[in-house]
Amino acid sequence: MHSQLALVFVAFLSTNALAQMTNSACFFESGNYRLDWNIDANDVVHFNLTFRDFPTSNAWTGVSFGQSMSAGMDVILVMSANGRLSTADAYVRGYQPPTMDPMNDVRTEEVRMEGRILRARFSRPLSTTEGPQFDTSLDGCVSWHFVTGTGAMTANMSPSKHSTTPQAKQVCDLKRQCVAPVNSQSNPGQQNTIRTTPRPMATTTPNRGMMTTGRGCLALDPDWCRAYVIDYLVWQEQYNRLSRSQACIPLMNSLLYAPSQCCQNLRVNGC
Numbered sequence: 001m002h003s004q005l006a007l008v009f010v011a012f013l014s015t016n017a018l019a020q021m022t023n024s025a026c027f028f029e030s031g032n033y034r035l036d037w038n039i040d041a042n043d044v045v046h047f048n049l050t051f052r053d054f055p056t057s058n059a060w061t062g063v064s065f066g067q068s069m070s071a072g073m074d075v076i077l078v079m080s081a082n083g084r085l086s087t088a089d090a091y092v093r094g095y096q097p098p099t100m101d102p103m104n105d106v107r108t109e110e111v112r113m114e115g116r117i118l119r120a121r122f123s124r125p126l127s128t129t130e131g132p133q134f135d136t137s138l139d140g141c142v143s144w145h146f147v148t149g150t151g152a153m154t155a156n157m158s159p160s161k162h163s164t165t166p167q168a169k170q171v172c173d174l175k176r177q178c179v180a181p182v183n184s185q186s187n188p189g190q191q192n193t194i195r196t197t198p199r200p201m202a203t204t205t206p207n208r209g210m211m212t213t214g215r216g217c218l219a220l221d222p223d224w225c226r227a228y229v230i231d232y233l234v235w236q237e238q239y240n241r242l243s244r245s246q247a248c249i250p251l252m253n254s255l256l257y258a259p260s261q262c263c264q265n266l267r268v269n270g271c
Helices: 002-024 208-212 225-239 244-254 259-268
Strands: 027-030 033-039 044-051 059-065 073-081 084-092 107-114 117-125 141-153 159-162 167-172
Touching: 027 141, 027 167, 033 141, 044 059, 044 073, 073 117, 073 141, 084 107, 084 117, 084 225, 107 225, 225 244, 225 259, 244 259
Parallel strands: none
Antiparallel strands: 027 033, 033 044, 044 117, 059 073, 059 141, 073 084, 107 117, 141 159, 141 167
């Protein structure tokens, strides 16, 4: 009897130790910065960023993926610009400030300030359709770089180079190490109501009916469309220097797979 209890106790300790090891593989923390992540059944990686004592002036932080800036890196930015909080999908080629991707694969779930604490929840597919020139696949073993020191924003509200060298960590095998519990797949570390934005890979075929009938806008847009369209246009116009008509083209392409393609909000914003 005692030997059976001992075996059960050892098994419990082993299971508990394994859980701790798994959890430690799914977050990074240094100073005021902490990032948690997990992956859901649809191969979407969800992130939960907390940054204490975040600057009250214009600033940015985030996480990037890839071997080095010289080789090219995929970047997710979390920005505060003139009091406006947002996330952005970007890339870096060489030792230059980030440039916004032509297609946004980052889904903003929530960004808010609680006093001096920045909290952001966002997600992206494990792998995207843009290819390695813009996005890095997170499958397998990938170098992640955590922007633990904030970067400043330029006078025209573009992100400048970060103030300190990001800290790197090799992250491997998300699909085994960091599988999300069924009830918390979209929210590693906490449970909150979220505001969602579109994920272009949500379905396998575009909504051709809406594309061929023109901008009749018969269907109602989902709630997330307004914030998504405005944020996307701001990114392309302020950071990539595109005109409104130029910015509308990649915006509409990013919405091919979305319900109603955000038609009403595209029309209201001049697209």
